[in-house]
Amino acid sequence: MGPVLIIGCGYLGRVVARRCQRLGVPVVLTTRSEERAKRLANEFGPVVHRLDLAQADAAAHLQALGLHAQRALVLLTPGALMDEAGGMAPLQHLCAGLATLPRLTRAVLSSSTAVYGDRAGQTVNADSPCAAVSPRERRLLEIETHWLGSQGRRVVRLAGLYGPERVIGESGLRRGQAVDGDPDGWLNLIHIQDAASLVLRCLTDHAGVASIELGSDGAPVVRRTYYEFLAARLGCRPPAFSGQPAVRGGASRRCDPRLTIERTGWRPMYRDFRLGLAAELPTPIPR
């Protein structure tokens, strides 16, 4: 693969960048904050640059950074693509900058399975119609639609990311906080290593990859089961449920990645959250 520009090198981006380095693929990495840029530069060296897409000169900055890039990965949180008034200026800066890159042939945007909306526990796959209802879901869909309007663009919709230093729900359980959200609602997860391998797969010219793919481990879990397992693993008290709706990730659906697996040849290594948590929290901590 030719040089890859990774825009928004946060939790997922860093794992992807490490993989590229191991494969000998040159990278250019961007992040917004000085603090993260320093940490990344310690690991990756002078290929790290600060970029804020909200700035008026962002497209020109991107043009300079991506001069040699053949592929681009956009791993930004959705908020990064909107301005404070809810406008799409940062997304427009991004697309305008990418459009100037002379060697760019493929660009992948990471999005979220939130766009499928609440399905009352029904199963969805990459090709299922979206049912975006909440303002966040609708914004995500709007971003995806704009993004897919140019050639060579793909979207990967990811389930809840977890991995080293980011186990969903861990800090709340450790603090003894009650869990928000329906205890019988479904959660969908993906280990960070599997998310990284999928976005990289979608960046290749592999013929089967569709313009929209879905990344999840294929083993949706009921919230109560997840939190009970995690609490036991952490040596915490069993979870209590607050009865309040979840601020994020409250919609209930079951994500099925089999279509994406068939089309892309990608396979998740961690096919169940228990396997992934065993890797992150190797030994159950005695109470």
Ligand SMILES: NC(=O)c1ccc[n+]([C@@H]2O[C@H](COP(=O)([O-])OP(=O)(O)OC[C@H]3O[C@@H](n4cnc5c(N)ncnc54)[C@H](OP(=O)(O)O)[C@@H]3O)[C@@H](O)[C@H]2O)c1
């Ligand atoms: N986390 C999840 O559970 C989850 C679930 C589904 C989908 N996803 C998707 O997965 C992708 C990666 O998530 P992540 O957890 O790796 O995100 P993250 O750690 O929060 O990283 C986001 C990156 O975007 C940069 N950024 C933020 N605002 C920016 C702006 N205005 N201009 C330029 N860069 C900006 C951040 O820079 P600074 O930090 O330096 O400001 C950081 O490098 C995202 O697309 C997310 O929507 C995540």
